[in-house]
Amino acid sequence: MKKAAEKIDRRKFLKIMAGTSAYAALGPVRPAGAQPYRFGKLADTTRCIGCKRCMSACKRWNKLKVERDELVSDRETHLSAQNWVVVNFRADTMNRTRRTYQHWACQHCIQPACAGACPVKAITKLPHGYVVVNEKKCIGCRYCYQSCPFKVPQFDFEKRVTRKCTLCFDRILINYSKPACVAACPAGALSFGYKHEMILEAKKRLYKVKSAKHILGLKEAGGTDMLTILTAKPEDLGLVVAPPKVVNQNLDKLRITAAGFMSASALAGMMYLYRTLTGNNSR
Numbered sequence: 404m405k406k407a408a409e410k411i412d413r414r415k416f417l418k419i420m421a422g423t424s425a426y427a428a429l430g431p432v433r434p435a436g437a438q439p440y441r442f443g444k445l446a447d448t449t450r451c452i453g454c455k456r457c458m459s460a461c462k463r464w465n466k467l468k469v470e471r472d473e474l475v476s477d478r479e480t481h482l483s484a485q486n487w488v489v490v491n492f493r494a495d496t497m498n499r500t501r502r503t504y505q506h507w508a509c510q511h512c513i514q515p516a517c518a519g520a521c522p523v524k525a526i527t528k529l530p531h532g533y534v535v536v537n538e539k540k541c542i543g544c545r546y547c548y549q550s551c552p553f554k555v556p557q558f559d560f561e562k563r564v565t566r567k568c569t570l571c572f573d574r575i576l577i578n579y580s581k582p583a584c585v586a587a588c589p590a591g592a593l594s595f596g597y598k599h600e601m602i603l604e605a606k607k608r609l610y611k612v613k614s615a616k617h618i619l620g621l622k623e624a625g626g627t628d629m630l631t632i633l634t635a636k637p638e639d640l641g642l643v644v645a646p647p648k649v650v651n652q653n654l655d656k657l658r659i660t661a662a663g664f665m666s667a668s669a670l671a672g673m674m675y676l677y678r679t680l681t682g683n684n685s686r
């Protein structure tokens with residue numbers, strides 16, 4: 404039997420899931436802001452002890468490869484196709500004595516630029532907040548990486564697809580369990596629950612904890628379903644600074660469509676020239 408601490412409230416969860424199924428959750432969705440029961444993850448860097456258990460739990464659950472020494476505390480790690488969450492030691496550039504461990508993964512944006520840029524709709528924002536990549540649809544074009552304000556999606560050179568944190572949507576849909584990283588954290592640095600509760604909790608800690616200075620995800624990139632309590636501004640901690648608004652999500656698609664249109668026109672032009680020069684006008 405699962406430990407109670409690993410699960411969200413079962414009754415509440417079943418209530419939310421009534422009338423919907425795992426299949427329906429994977430289908431087309433309404434705009435994220437219109438979803439009344441969105442989940443969120445909260446990372447509190449003032450509590451993180453850098454043990455990296457979140458990293459190993461993520462790898463275990465998602466069957467990702469462990470690379471040499473990467474789970475040793477203080478070893479610098481980078482997001483990759485096999486690393487969907489990383490933990491790194493960061494100093495505040497404004498005050499070098501202030502240092503914290505940063506748990507970092509996909510921010511599960513409310514309006515994910517990655518999903519907007521994907522030309523084959525391989526990325527979906529699910530109704531409860533998760534942003535997931537359908538690896539069967541992915542063509543490996545990397546438009547998602549280019550458009551992501553946090554530079555999260557990573558290309559898997561073996562599988563030729565893009566991969567990233569799924570917020571463990573498969574755990575919650577099947578087992579109503581918390582994400583693997585949250586369940587594994589021994590320091591209470593990670594929480595998971597209804598988004599509005601996570602916002603309240605984050606604001607409470609910002610007010611109560613002296614070293615807490617900023618909640619990442621309330622405004623960045625138009626708001627994200629992962630929130631992080633930081634001890635300084637993101638730029639002072641060397642984190643990627645996302646603009647407050649996401650760029651036009653359809654911009655890249657327009658570019659792709661325009662590129663496709665131009666290629667088609669060029670091809671038609673060449674065919675016309677060939678026919679004219681060879682006198683081959685057969686239909």
Ligand code: SF4
Nearest residue numbers: 509510512515517551
């Ligand atoms: S952080 Fe990047 S990959 Fe994650 S949902 Fe936002 S745009 Fe997509």
Ligand code: SF4
Nearest residue numbers: 461568570571582584
């Ligand atoms: S939510 Fe799941 S997939 Fe995402 S970092 Fe945590 S364990 Fe990994």
Ligand code: SF4
Nearest residue numbers: 451452454455457588
């Ligand atoms: S498991 Fe918790 S305390 Fe340990 S590194 Fe991850 S977030 Fe920090």
